[in-house]
Amino acid sequence: MALSREQIAMRVAQELEDGFYVNLGIGIPTLVANYVPKGVEVMMQSENGLLGMGEFPTEETIDPDLINAGKQTVTAATGAAFFSSAESFAMIRGGHVDLTVLGAFEVDQQGNIASWMIPGKLVKGMGGAMDLVAGAENIIVTMTHANKHGQSKILKECTLPLTGAQCIKRVITELALMEIKDGAFHLIERAPGVSVEEIQEKTDGDLVVPDNVPEMNV
Amino acid sequence: MALSREQIAMRVAQELEDGFYVNLGIGIPTLVANYVPKGVEVMMQSENGLLGMGEFPTEETIDPDLINAGKQTVTAATGAAFFSSAESFAMIRGGHVDLTVLGAFEVDQQGNIASWMIPGKLVKGMGGAMDLVAGAENIIVTMTHANKHGQSKILKECTLPLTGAQCIKRVITELALMEIKDGAFHLIERAPGVSVEEIQEKTDGDLVVPDNVPEMNV
Amino acid sequence: MSGFNKVVNSYEEALEGFKDDMTVMIGGFGLCGIPEGLIDQVYKMGNKGLTAISNNAGVDGFGLGKWLEKRQISTMIGSYVGENELFEKLLLSGEMEVILTPQGTLAEKIRAGGAGIPAFFTATGFGTKVAEGKETRNIDGRDYVLEPSLTADFALVKAWKADTMGNLIFNKTAMNFNPMMATAGKITVAEVEEIVEPGELDPNYIHTPGIYVQRVIKGNNFEKRIEQRTVKA
Amino acid sequence: MSGFNKVVNSYEEALEGFKDDMTVMIGGFGLCGIPEGLIDQVYKMGNKGLTAISNNAGVDGFGLGKWLEKRQISTMIGSYVGENELFEKLLLSGEMEVILTPQGTLAEKIRAGGAGIPAFFTATGFGTKVAEGKETRNIDGRDYVLEPSLTADFALVKAWKADTMGNLIFNKTAMNFNPMMATAGKITVAEVEEIVEPGELDPNYIHTPGIYVQRVIKGNNFEKRIEQRTVKA
Numbered sequence: 001m002a003l004s005r006e007q008i009a010m011r012v013a014q015e016l017e018d019g020f021y022v023n024l025g026i027g028i029p030t031l032v033a034n035y036v037p038k039g040v041e042v043m044m045q046s047e048n049g050l051l052g053m054g055e056f057p058t059e060e061t062i063d064p065d066l067i068n069a070g071k072q073t074v075t076a077a078t079g080a081a082f083f084s085s086a087e088s089f090a091m092i093r094g095g096h097v098d099l100t101v102l103g104a105f106e107v108d109q110q111g112n113i114a115s116w117m118i119p120g121k122l123v124k125g126m127g128g129a130m131d132l133v134a135g136a137e138n139i140i141v142t143m144t145h146a147n148k149h150g151q152s153k154i155l156k157e158c159t160l161p162l163t164g165a166q167c168i169k170r171v172i173t174e175l176a177l178m179e180i181k182d183g184a185f186h187l188i189e190r191a192p193g194v195s196v197e198e199i200q201e202k203t204d205g206d207l208v209v210p211d212n213v214p215e216m217n218v
Numbered sequence: 219m220a221l222s223r224e225q226i227a228m229r230v231a232q233e234l235e236d237g238f239y240v241n242l243g244i245g246i247p248t249l250v251a252n253y254v255p256k257g258v259e260v261m262m263q264s265e266n267g268l269l270g271m272g273e274f275p276t277e278e279t280i281d282p283d284l285i286n287a288g289k290q291t292v293t294a295a296t297g298a299a300f301f302s303s304a305e306s307f308a309m310i311r312g313g314h315v316d317l318t319v320l321g322a323f324e325v326d327q328q329g330n331i332a333s334w335m336i337p338g339k340l341v342k343g344m345g346g347a348m349d350l351v352a353g354a355e356n357i358i359v360t361m362t363h364a365n366k367h368g369q370s371k372i373l374k375e376c377t378l379p380l381t382g383a384q385c386i387k388r389v390i391t392e393l394a395l396m397e398i399k400d401g402a403f404h405l406i407e408r409a410p411g412v413s414v415e416e417i418q419e420k421t422d423g424d425l426v427v428p429d430n431v432p433e434m435n436v
Numbered sequence: 437m438s439g440f441n442k443v444v445n446s447y448e449e450a451l452e453g454f455k456d457d458m459t460v461m462i463g464g465f466g467l468c469g470i471p472e473g474l475i476d477q478v479y480k481m482g483n484k485g486l487t488a489i490s491n492n493a494g495v496d497g498f499g500l501g502k503w504l505e506k507r508q509i510s511t512m513i514g515s516y517v518g519e520n521e522l523f524e525k526l527l528l529s530g531e532m533e534v535i536l537t538p539q540g541t542l543a544e545k546i547r548a549g550g551a552g553i554p555a556f557f558t559a560t561g562f563g564t565k566v567a568e569g570k571e572t573r574n575i576d577g578r579d580y581v582l583e584p585s586l587t588a589d590f591a592l593v594k595a596w597k598a599d600t601m602g603n604l605i606f607n608k609t610a611m612n613f614n615p616m617m618a619t620a621g622k623i624t625v626a627e628v629e630e631i632v633e634p635g636e637l638d639p640n641y642i643h644t645p646g647i648y649v650q651r652v653i654k655g656n657n658f659e660k661r662i663e664q665r666t667v668k669a
Numbered sequence: 670m671s672g673f674n675k676v677v678n679s680y681e682e683a684l685e686g687f688k689d690d691m692t693v694m695i696g697g698f699g700l701c702g703i704p705e706g707l708i709d710q711v712y713k714m715g716n717k718g719l720t721a722i723s724n725n726a727g728v729d730g731f732g733l734g735k736w737l738e739k740r741q742i743s744t745m746i747g748s749y750v751g752e753n754e755l756f757e758k759l760l761l762s763g764e765m766e767v768i769l770t771p772q773g774t775l776a777e778k779i780r781a782g783g784a785g786i787p788a789f790f791t792a793t794g795f796g797t798k799v800a801e802g803k804e805t806r807n808i809d810g811r812d813y814v815l816e817p818s819l820t821a822d823f824a825l826v827k828a829w830k831a832d833t834m835g836n837l838i839f840n841k842t843a844m845n846f847n848p849m850m851a852t853a854g855k856i857t858v859a860e861v862e863e864i865v866e867p868g869e870l871d872p873n874y875i876h877t878p879g880i881y882v883q884r885v886i887k888g889n890n891f892e893k894r895i896e897q898r899t900v901k902a
Contacts, residue, residue, distance in 0.1 A: 019672020021880045041671050043834075043880070047539065048465045049609045051878045056668045064468060064660035065596075065610040071466040072666035079673065079834040079867030081875035082608050084615045084643075085465070085491070086547040089540025093560060093785030094852060096880045112563070123527075123536065124518035130566065131540030134559040135785055165563025165579075237439020239647045259438050261601075261647070265772065266698045267842045269645045274901045282701060282893035283829075283843035289699040290899040297440065297601040297634030299642035300841050302848045302876075303698070303724070304780040307773025311552030311793060312619060314647045330796070341769065342751035348799065349773030352792040353552055383796025383812075544786070553777070554808045556789035575787045575817075584808075608873060640841060641874040 001193045002174040007218045008142050010035045011172055011189075012101055014217070015140060016042050023047065023092065023132060025102030026070045028142040032101055043077065045097055047128040049088050052080025069128065089128070092135040100136035102129060104143045104168075106158045109205040111168040111180045113141060114160035126163060133164030145173040145202045152204035154178070154185060175199050177216065184208050189216045219411045220392040225436045226360050228253045229390055229407075230319055232435070233358060234260050241265065241310065241350060243320030244288045246360040250319055261295065263315055265346040267306050270298025287346065307346070310353040318354035320347060322361045322386075324376045327423040329386040329398045331359060332378035344381060351382030363391040363420045370422035372396070372403060393417050395434065402426050407434045442602040442652045443631060447477035450625050450653040454478065454590055457485035457510075461546065461586075461617040462500060463593040466492050466519075466663050469610030470499050471594040471627040473655045478592075479503060485510045489546070489586060491539060491613055493517040498661055507531060513586070515539035519663075538566060541583055543616055548585035550619025550648070555584045591621025594655075595644070598628040599635070602649030603642045611643065618644045627655040675835040675885045676864060680710035683858050683886040687711065687823055690718035690743075694779065694819075694850040695733060696826040699725050699752075699896050702843030703732050704827040704860040706888045711825075712736060718743045722779070722819060724772060724846055726750040731894055740764060746819070748772035752896075771799060774816055776849055781818035783852025783881070788817045824854025827888075828877070831861040832868070835882030836875045844876065851877045860888040 009031035044053040054075035104115040116126040177189040184206040227249035262271035272293035322333040334344040395407040402424040464470030494500035526532040557580035571582040596607035697703030727733035759765040790813035804815040826847040829840035
């Protein structure tokens with residue numbers, strides 16, 4: 001069975017380590033915060049100037065001066081810090097964030113990612129995504145394996161304008177966890193009940209398949 | 219009569235305008251703070267991270283965590299701010315300081331200044347002087363017109379390693395106030411009782427002398 | 437009056453000298469931490485041909501969305517701008533040029549402008565459209581893009597508190613782009629919620645020292661509109 | 670123990686992994702705001718071949734002057750360093766290399782290192798010895814020097830207060846180079862006067878967010894020696 005959005009987030013959450021500073025993008029990545037493993041503490045970085053993003057406020061504690069990068073009202077966790085956008089991206093660009101999780105339209109086997117622009121449609125802008133992919137050593141991309149027409153988004157070469165070049169090393173989709181190295185996707189885990197054949201079929205890029213592909217534990 | 223150190227500082231102080239942010243170097247420039255004209259308020263910037271340097275402390279209020287760029291214990295004026303060295307030089311380099319006053323070994327008619335190094339003697343380093351001369355639009359150099367051997371320090375071309383190139387526009391010595399433009403020194407004012415001839419004699423660089431050279435009012 | 441008293445008493449005075457075709461920075465992230473009254477005043481004055489530097493472009497009818505109504509912006513520099521139908525229309529019709537800049541690069545370009553750094557290298561955007569036409573360089577095995585800095589004729593920022601000398605503190609994530617923009621304006625105007633006397637702000641916790649700020653105005657009735665009102669289930 | 674508890678209980682632990690030939694940044698301006706205990710510990714350990722990045726080099730027998738006694742520094746990068754007889758001797762004898770860097774450029778190189786900016790242009794030093802061998806460029810009519818950034822294996826900083834998560838605040842001008850250095854060390858160790866629980870420092874006034882800090886140690890008995898004790902007449 002293909003993973004639900006929640007299950008993708010659960011699988012990503014297994015990559016969290018105690019003491020990690022983490023930046024979660026909009027969409028599925030945001031859900032990761034709901035599945036932090038027991039005994040693991042993480043601090044969420046929000047690129048608009050907050051380290052230590054807390055849960056959503058109540059109607060009573062809502063504060064228009066306290067939002068996240070998705071412009072949602074949030075709270076500050078214990079031990080949080082506020083700072084300017086320049087300081088925030090100094091953290092990101094300087095490689096101080098331990099893990100970045102973000103969505104994408106396409107990734108390819110060179111580690112390129114396209115996530116911000118579909119020519120011909122309105123272009124809203126890249127926001128902080130280009131800085132995030134350029135700054136992080138440790139990035140997980142969450143996305144669906146194919147679009148609604150069944151076309152693979154796990155490509156030999158991205159067709160859309162790039163967000164970053166040769167920066168992505170791990171992708172988690174509803175079907176599989178893959179690593180990108182040496183110019184190919186490497187299948188590491190598959191969703192429970194999903195066959196290697198289905199993954200191969202929906203993967204346009206070169207896919208290296210080891211003898212044994214364990215199922216994810218979600 | 220040649221000006222005393224205090225009189226040089228007094229003349230410099232006449233250039234202060236109400237609301238100026240000012241960086242004063244070590245030596246004669248420091249004395250300028252004692253002669254701020256009535257009705258004029260200035261804020262002193264100290265490049266180690268203080269805007270709004272106050273007077274020296276008393277024995278009771280002395281604080282090792284509060285020093286100026288000369289490493290002297292100081293106080294903070296009302297309305298002061300503390301910040302990092304990076305922020306401090308952002309102010310300086312970014313041209314936000316209204317007036318910088320510093321000493322020099324030599325200046326020349328191209329506006330070059332040498333103030334930090336005498337080869338063969340120990341080199342202590344340039345500290346913040348190179349940033350100060352590169353960052354300020356409005357710099358006054360205070361210095362003696364000649365060294366103790368009578369050799370002019372107001373030169374056609376600096377002989378010592380430079381602190382900054384083509385950045386100095388005004389020099390005040392014990393004999394004269396000069397402006398540097400179009401590759402020459404221009405005599406603007408002379409010390410009371412000092413003759414134009416004496417100034418010319420002690421000036422190695424090209425000196426443009428107008429018909430009327432008023433005496434300084436000190 | 438002391439030369440350090442930067443308080444002005446009207447929005448007209450706050451924006452004296454603001455002209456057509458100027459470059460103007462506007463603080464805020466989305467609608468959080470924007471100088472609402474100063475934005476309204478520019479809207480009232482109706483200046484045209486502006487180059488607006490702001491992370492976002494407001495929403496229809498609020499914030500910079502109002503400048504769009506009067507076609508006041510000829511060039512918009514921001515990182516995420518399309519939350520606004522009118523914006524889309526002006527962009528597609530070619531009435532407005534848009535220069536999309538990665539958010540971190542935008543923040544750093546503004547900081548650099550204020551700090552006298554004319555250009556810097558960053559890995560952000562290498563190999564993407566953002567790097568097109570720009571100098572790139574491999575330094576120690578990694579590829580970087582050279583980015584020039586940004587400054588402005590006016591910087592319009594929003595702070596929480598100011599003293600009369602222009603020392604500023606910001607509140608929580610309403611800080612965002614405001615501190616860098618304050619350093620990068622030839623004339624920086626701070627619209628604030630409260631003005632106090634010098635000495636009332638702790639010098640150890642000033643976010644923006646007064647040297648960067650030319651004018652301070654106490655804002656009227658900040659609306660502080662929330663874009664994504666999200667509460668705990 | 671939480672992964673965010675960065676408190677260590679001994680100087681040995683604070684400097685675990687510190688080795689010969691490493692590059693180390695040391696905060697402070699003169700003797701103001703230096704991590705006294707960490708400096709002493711490196712002196713005790715006796716590591717050699719260090720590249721030390723610090724605005725100044727201490728005085729005879731105190732601060733970095735102690736490292737000079739044991740000839741621990743092979744290269745010193747600073748802006749103003751000669752207040753120390755031993756320093757002069759080591760420099761003239763060639764036992765130590767000294768790279769003099771303008772103070773503002775030094776501060777910016779360190780900030781850039783922490784912020785992922787590999788190089789930037791500055792007008793400082795153009796036309797002087799500092800620019801020798803460096804790329805220069807005329808940008809919009811002004812001449813600039815390209816300066817690469819600096820990072821370090823260890824950054825040893827002094828703060829006033831920390832919480833256990835490594836959020837730091839500094840006191841007055843004891844801040845100086847400490848915040849930038851905190852961002853530029855692979856391992857940043859903060860020696861502080863007081864350690865408090867998370868939540869006790871106001872998030873709006875944190876100078877150095879904990880993300881930059883790997884270890885926190887409460888210093889013993891700071892001497893805080895004053896170089897120029899100057900009082901009102």
